[in-house]
Amino acid sequence: MSVLFDEAQLQIADEAQRLLTAHYSGERLKTYLLGRGTFDRELWALFGAQGWTAICYPEAFGGLDLGLLELGLVAEACGAAVTGVAALTSSFALGQALLRFGADEQQNHWLPQLAAGSAIGAIAFGEGQDMLPDAPALRLEGGRLSGMKPAVTAGGIADAAIVLAQGENGPVLALVDLAQPGITRSLLDTFDNSRCTADLTFVDVEARELPGATDAPAGAREILRLLAVIVSFEQVGGAQKMLTAARDYALTRRAFGQPIGAFQSVKHRIAEDYVLVELARANAIHAASCAGQPDFGLYAAAARISATEAYDGVSRDAVQVHGGIGVTWEADLHLHQRRARTLSVEAGPLIFWEDEVISQLQGAAQ
Amino acid sequence: MTDLTAYRNAARAWIESRIAEFGRDARRGLSPAEDLALGRRYLRAKYEAGYSGISWPKENGGQGLSPTEKLTFDREEILHGFPTEYFSISLGMPVPIMLRYLPDGWKQERAIAALRGDEIWCQLFSEPAAGSDLAALRTRAIQDPDTGDWVLNGQKLWTSWAHLADYGVIVARSDPGVAKHRGLTYFWVDMKAPGVTIRPVTLAAGDAHVNEVYFDDVRIPDAQRLGPVGGGFGVAMETLIIERYSATDPAANGPSIARAIADATRMKRSGRALIEDGRVRERIARNFATQAALAAIHRRALLSLEAGTQPGSEGAIHKLVSVRNRQRLSEFMIDIQGVSGVQWNEQATRKDDWATSWLTAPTGRIAGGADEMLLNTIAERILGLPQDHRPDKGVPFNEIPG
Numbered sequence: 001m002s003v004l005f006d007e008a009q010l011q012i013a014d015e016a017q018r019l020l021t022a023h024y025s026g027e028r029l030k031t032y033l034l035g036r037g038t039f040d041r042e043l044w045a046l047f048g049a050q051g052w053t054a055i056c057y058p059e060a061f062g063g064l065d066l067g068l069l070e071l072g073l074v075a076e077a078c079g080a081a082v083t084g085v086a087a088l089t090s091s092f093a094l095g096q097a098l099l100r101f102g103a104d105e106q107q108n109h110w111l112p113q114l115a116a117g118s119a120i121g122a123i124a125f126g127e128g129q130d131m132l133p134d135a136p137a138l139r140l141e142g143g144r145l146s147g148m149k150p151a152v153t154a155g156g157i158a159d160a161a162i163v164l165a166q167g168e169n170g171p172v173l174a175l176v177d178l179a180q181p182g183i184t185r186s187l188l189d190t191f192d193n194s195r196c197t198a199d200l201t202f203v204d205v206e207a208r209e210l211p212g213a214t215d216a217p218a219g220a221r222e223i224l225r226l227l228a229v230i231v232s233f234e235q236v237g238g239a240q241k242m243l244t245a246a247r248d249y250a251l252t253r254r255a256f257g258q259p260i261g262a263f264q265s266v267k268h269r270i271a272e273d274y275v276l277v278e279l280a281r282a283n284a285i286h287a288a289s290c291a292g293q294p295d296f297g298l299y300a301a302a303a304r305i306s307a308t309e310a311y312d313g314v315s316r317d318a319v320q321v322h323g324g325i326g327v328t329w330e331a332d333l334h335l336h337q338r339r340a341r342t343l344s345v346e347a348g349p350l351i352f353w354e355d356e357v358i359s360q361l362q363g364a365a366q
Numbered sequence: 367m368t369d370l371t372a373y374r375n376a377a378r379a380w381i382e383s384r385i386a387e388f389g390r391d392a393r394r395g396l397s398p399a400e401d402l403a404l405g406r407r408y409l410r411a412k413y414e415a416g417y418s419g420i421s422w423p424k425e426n427g428g429q430g431l432s433p434t435e436k437l438t439f440d441r442e443e444i445l446h447g448f449p450t451e452y453f454s455i456s457l458g459m460p461v462p463i464m465l466r467y468l469p470d471g472w473k474q475e476r477a478i479a480a481l482r483g484d485e486i487w488c489q490l491f492s493e494p495a496a497g498s499d500l501a502a503l504r505t506r507a508i509q510d511p512d513t514g515d516w517v518l519n520g521q522k523l524w525t526s527w528a529h530l531a532d533y534g535v536i537v538a539r540s541d542p543g544v545a546k547h548r549g550l551t552y553f554w555v556d557m558k559a560p561g562v563t564i565r566p567v568t569l570a571a572g573d574a575h576v577n578e579v580y581f582d583d584v585r586i587p588d589a590q591r592l593g594p595v596g597g598g599f600g601v602a603m604e605t606l607i608i609e610r611y612s613a614t615d616p617a618a619n620g621p622s623i624a625r626a627i628a629d630a631t632r633m634k635r636s637g638r639a640l641i642e643d644g645r646v647r648e649r650i651a652r653n654f655a656t657q658a659a660l661a662a663i664h665r666r667a668l669l670s671l672e673a674g675t676q677p678g679s680e681g682a683i684h685k686l687v688s689v690r691n692r693q694r695l696s697e698f699m700i701d702i703q704g705v706s707g708v709q710w711n712e713q714a715t716r717k718d719d720w721a722t723s724w725l726t727a728p729t730g731r732i733a734g735g736a737d738e739m740l741l742n743t744i745a746e747r748i749l750g751l752p753q754d755h756r757p758d759k760g761v762p763f764n765e766i767p768g
Contacts, residue, residue, distance in 0.1 A: 002665040004673060247749050261745075262752035264738075270751065271744040275683050279659035286662035298658075305655035351644070354651035358641065361627050361654065 002286045003069070012070055016077035019046065024081045026332040032084040032194035033338070036187045037156050039194050040084035047088060048117025056092060057099070061111035068226070068288035072233035079237025079311075079343075082335045084194040087120045089234065089347075090154035093227040094121025097162045097173065101212030101219055106175055110160060122158035123227070124149035124200060125220045131352045132164065132220055133171075138202070140165040140174050145207040148199060153346045155198035156187045164220050167209065171216040176207040192342040224348060225300035229291075231347040232284040232300075235307035235340070239277045242311075242318040242336050246270050249322050266321055273314040280310035298364075301356035308350055311340040370438060370672070377439045380415055381446065384408070390447030395713065402530065405449035409483025418481040419457070426465050427478040433611065434672050440613030447717060451575075455526050456480055458612070460487035460535040463605045464554050467592035476533070488531035488557065490522040490579060491602060497524075497732075498739050500537070501546040501599055502758075502766075505581060507538035507553070509595075514588040516540075516553065518561075518581040524733065528564050528577040531557045535605065537598045542764040549763055550598030553590045560584070571725040572712070611677045614664050614684050616657035618730060620692035620716055620723035623654045626699055629720075633703065640702050653695045660684055679748050686740045689730035696724035 005013070023043055032038050047053050055071040057063025064070075071092065078088060095114040098107050113119035127133045127150060138147035140163075149155075149163055161176050178185075184201040213219035247270055250261030260266050280303070287303035290296045315336045319326040326333050344350070386392065388408045393401055412418050420436040422428025429435075443450070461480045464487075465473055479485040496503035505520025518538055528534065534555050541549035555562070561584035566574040593601040617623070627650065630641040640646050663684065667677040699720040700707040709721065716723040731737050745751040758766045 002662045002669070004666060004669045247751065250751060258755070259752055262755065264742075264754065267745040267751045268738070268741040270749060271741040274679075274744055274749060275687060278663065278679070278683055279656060279687065282662035282666065283655065283659045285666070286658065301651075302655040302658040305652055306659050309652070309655075351648070354648050357651035357654055358627070358647045361623065361650075362631065362641065364624075 002282070003289045005069070005073075009069060009073060013073040013077065015050070016052070016074045017080070019050065020077045020081040020083065026335065029082060029084050029194065029332075029335055030329075033192065033335070036189060036193050037196060039086070039157060039196055043083055044085045044087060044117065044120075047085070052088065053091065053117035054115040057095060057111055057115040061107065062115040063111075068229055068291050069285070071230055072284060072288050075230045075234040076237035076240075079234035079239075079339075080241040082238065082241075082339045086154045086195040087157070089227060089230050090123065090158065091117075091119075091121040092230060093123040093223050094158075094160060094162050096226050097123065097210065097213075097219070097223045098175070100222070101173060101210035102175065103208070103211050106208070106210070110175075113159075119159040120154060120157055122152050122154045122161045123163075123223060124152040124155065124161050125164040125224065126150075131224065131348045132217055134217070136164050136166045136171060138163055138165040140167045140172055140207055140209070143206060143208060145174065145176055145202040145205045148201045150199050151188060151197050152200050154196050155200050156185050156196035161200065162210070162223075163207065164216060165207070167216075171220075173210045173213040173216045173219050174207040175210060176202070176205060180205050190342070192338040195342060195346070221297070225297050226291075228300045228304040228347050228353070229284065229287045231343055232280065232287065232303040232307035235311040235343050236277065236281045236284050238336050238339055238343075239273075239280060239307075239310040239314040242314045242333070243270070243273050243277050245333070246273065246314070246318040246321040253323075260321070269317050269321065273310075273317050276306075276310040276313050280306040283307070295360075295364075298357060298360040301353045301360070304348065304353040305350060305357065308344045308353075311336075312344060315340045370434065373435055374438050374442070377417065378442050380417065381439075381442050384411065384448070385446050388446075388448045390715075390717070393447065393449055401449055402452055405452050406483035408448055408450065409453055409481070413478075413482045419477070422462070422465075422477075425470075426474055427481050432671075434668065437611070437613050437668055437671070444613055444615055447715070452486060452527055452530060453480070453483060455489055456485075456487040456531070458609050459605045460489050460533070460554075462608045463535060463601065464592060466604075467601070468554075485532040486527060486530050488525050488528045488534040489605070490525055490528070490534045490536035490555070492524045493521060494523050498736055500602065501550065503537060503539060503550070505536070505538040506542075507540045507551055509540070509588070510585075516551075516586050516588065516591070518553075518555070518584040518586065520581050522579040522581075524567070525564075525577045525579050526575055528557065528579050529566060533557055534579075535592070537602045539763065540595055540598070543762050544596070545760050546758060546763045546766070547599045548596055550602070551595050552592045552598035552601040553586055554592060555581075555584065555586055555590065559586070569726070569729060571722060573726075611667055611671065611681055614660070614688070616660040616664070616688060618688035618692040618727075620696055620727070621699070621718060621720060623650065623657060625718075626650050626653070626695060629699060630702065635702075635704075646702060649695065649698050653691055656687060656691050660688055679744060682735075682740045682743050685730075685735060686737055686744075689727055690737070692723060693727035693731070696720045696727060700724055 051064055052074045054063045055066045059065050091114050158178055163174055165174055182203045182205040186199040188197045190197050250266050251259050253260050283303040283306040287299040290299045319333050325331050417439055419428030420431050421433045424430040461477055493503045507516045507518055509516050534557050536555050537550050537552050539549055540551040561582040563580040565578050567576050568574045630646050631639050633640045663680050667680040670677055714722045716726045
C-alpha cells in the first residue's frame with residue numbers, strides 16, 4: 001500500500017532539506033571528488049547529531065525506531081545535495097544485516113555505535129560483475145577470512161563490514177572488524193572519490209558468521225533490497241534537483257528573443273523529465289511502504305529501475321538544457337552526472353534489478 | 367474495517383456476481399447490436415443495485431456519495447471487461463454538464479434514463495480543423511433575431527458513439543468577429559433532429575465507434591443553450607474537467623505484464639524459453655517498473671482524495687505514460703513471436719491480443735489530449751514554463767490567416 005506522508009515525516013524531510021541545502025558547497029564537494037580517501041567529516045557529524053544515523057534502529061540500541069520512509073526522506077535530501085559522504089546508506093546496510101542476522105554480542109557492540117554515527121559500516125557482497133556471487137572467491141575457514149572484495153563503497157573509511165564469503169559448507173555472511181592487522185584497503189580512483197571506494201584484501205583475518213543468516217545468498221539479497229530502496233530515494237532527490245536546475249535555467253536563459261523554455265524541444269524534454277521523477281518517486285515510496293511484505297523484493301527492484309532511469313536521464317538532460325555552461329567544471333552539474341552513475345552501479349546495476357523483477361514475476365506466476 | 371473497505375467488499379461481491387452474465391467471456395462473439403443490448407442490460411442492473419451515478423447528488427438519480435466510492439467501484443469494475451464503453455462518455459461529461467446548467471425536471475428524467483442505459487449522450491467538440499486547438503472550431507451557430515432560436519451549420523469529427531446517441535452537447539461559433547475563445551457558445555442538441563447526419567469513421571484497426579456529424583440548418587431553441595452567449599469555451603473546459611480523476615489501468619487497457627511473462631515463457635527460440643533472453647527480460651522488467659509506478663501514483667491520488675485534497679498532475683502522467691508503454695510493449699511482443707507475430711484476429715480485443723493492442727494504441731495517444739498537449743500542460747501548469755508562441759492570440763477569429 002502506498003502512503004501519504006504524515007506531519008512527522010514531512011518535518012523530517014523539511015529539516016533534512018534545510019540543513020543539507022545550507023551545508024551545500026560545490027567547492028568543498030570538488031575537493032572530495034579529487035582527493036582519494038577524503039569525505040565530508042563535518043557533514044557526517046551532523047548526521048549523527050541530527051539522529052539521521054539512528055532512524056532505522058530500535059530504541060534499545062539508541063535508535064529512533066522509525067522506518068524506511070523516514071530514512072528515505074533524509075536520503076532524498078542527501079541526493080539533492082550530492083552529499084560528500086557515502087556512509088548513511090553503507091552503514092544502514094551493515095546495520096540491517098546485524099539487526100536481522102547478527103548474534104547478540106555483535107548487535108550490542110556495533111548497533112549503538114552505528115546509531116550514534118560513531119562507527120561506519122560497509123557491505124561487501126559483489127565480486128566482478130556478480131552482485132551476489134554463487135561461490136564467492138573470498139573464503140572463510142575456521143573463522144579466518146582470506147581473499148579480496150573489490151570496489152567496496154565506503155571501504156576506505158568503514159570500521160566494520162559484512163562480507164559474503166565462501167564458508168566450509170557454502171556461502172556465508174560474516175562480520176569483520178576492519179581495525180585488524182592483515183587487512184589492506186586500496187583506495188580506487190573513481191569518478192566520485194567522495195564514496196571512498198576501496199578494494200579490501202584480507203590475509204588470515206578474524207571474522208565471525210552472522211548466526212541468523214542460515215541462507216546467506218537470501219540474506220544478502222534481502223539487505224540489497226533494503227539498500228536499493230534507500231538509494232532509490234537518494235536518486236530521486238538528485239533527479240528532482242537536476243529537474244529544478246533545468247527548469248530554472250530554461251526560464252532565465254534567452255535565445256532567439258525568448259526564454260529557451262518556450263521552445264517545445266526544451267520544454268517537452270523537461271516535462272518528460274518531470275514524469276520520470278514522479279514515476280521514480282512513486283515507486284520508491286511504494287517500495288518503502290511494502291517493507292516486510294511478501295512482494296517487497298519485487299517493488300524494491302522496480303524502485304531501483306525507475307530511480308536509475310530517472311537520475312541518469314534527468315541529469316543527462318539537465319546538462320543538455322544548460323548548453324555550454326553545463327559541461328564546465330564550475331557549473332556543478334557534473335557532480336550529479338557523476339553521482340547518478342555511481343549510485344546506479346553501487347547498489348546494483350539495471351541488469352541485476354531487471355533480473356530480480358523477472359524472477360519474482362515468474363515466481364508469482366507459478 | 368473502515369467504511370470504504372466495507373464499501374469495496376460489497377461492490378466487489380456484486381461485481382463478481384455479474385461476471386458470468388456481462389464479463390469479457392460473455393461478450394465474445396456477440397454482434398455489435400447484441401453487445402450494445404447487453405450493455406444496456408448491465409447498466410439497468412447496476413442502476414437497480416445502487417452503483418450508478420455514485421458521486422452524483424440523489425436528486426439527479428445518483429447515490430450522493432463521494433468520488434472516492436466511485437473510484438473504488440470503477441477500479442473493481444474495469445477488471446472484468448463489462449460492456450460499459452458505450453456509456454462512459456455519456457455519463458462522464460455531457461450528462462453531468464447539462465445537469466449543472468438546465469432547470470430541474472426534464473434534466474432529471476434524462477439523467478435517470480442515461481444512468482439506466484436507456485439513453486446515450488455524445489460530446490460534439492472536435493472538428494476537421496479543430497482538435498488540440500479546440501477554440502479554432504468553425505461550426506456556426508447563428509441566432510434568429512425574431513424567435514431567438516439558433517441555427518447550426520457545420521461538421522464535427524471523432525464523435526464517439528454519435529450513431530447510438532439520443533442527445534449531444536456541442537460547442538459552436540456564435541461570433542467570428544472576436545478572438546477565437548470568446549466567440550463560442552454551448553448547447554445541447556437532439557441527435558434525431560432534422561438536419562443531423564451521422565457517418566461512421568472506420569479507424570485503423572477496423573472498428574467504427576467514432577463518427578463525423580454534419581449539421582445542416584439544425585434549428586434549436588435558445589432554451590437549449592448552456593451558459594452565456596460567448597461563454598462556450600469556458601463551459602467546454604468545465605466539461606472536460608468534471609471528472610477530475612478517474613479509475614485507471616496501468617496497462618492502459620492492453621494485455622497485462624502477467625500475460626507478457628506467460629507468453630515469453632511459453633515461446634521458445636533455439637529450444638530456449640524467450641523469457642531467458644536478456645533483451646526480453648529488460649523490456650518486460652522496465653515496462654513492469656513503469657506500470658508499478660503508475661499504480662502507485664494512482665493509489666496515492668486516491669489517498670489524497672480521501673484526505674480531501676484534489677489530485678494534481680496524476681491524470682496527465684497516467685495518460686502520457688501508460689499508452690506509450692503499452693504501445694512499445696505490444697510492438698515488442700509481436701516482434702518476439704517471430705514470423706507468427708503478423709497474425710490478426712478480428713474477434714480479439716486490445717486487452718487480450720498484442721496485435722490489436724498495438725494497432726489501436728495510437729488512438730490512445732491522440733484522443734482526449736494528445737501527448738504533445740499533455741507535455742505542454744505539465745510544462746506550463748506544473749513547471750511554470752512559458753506558453754507556446756501563439757500567432758492567433760487576441761486576433762478576431764475571422765482575421766486569423768487560414
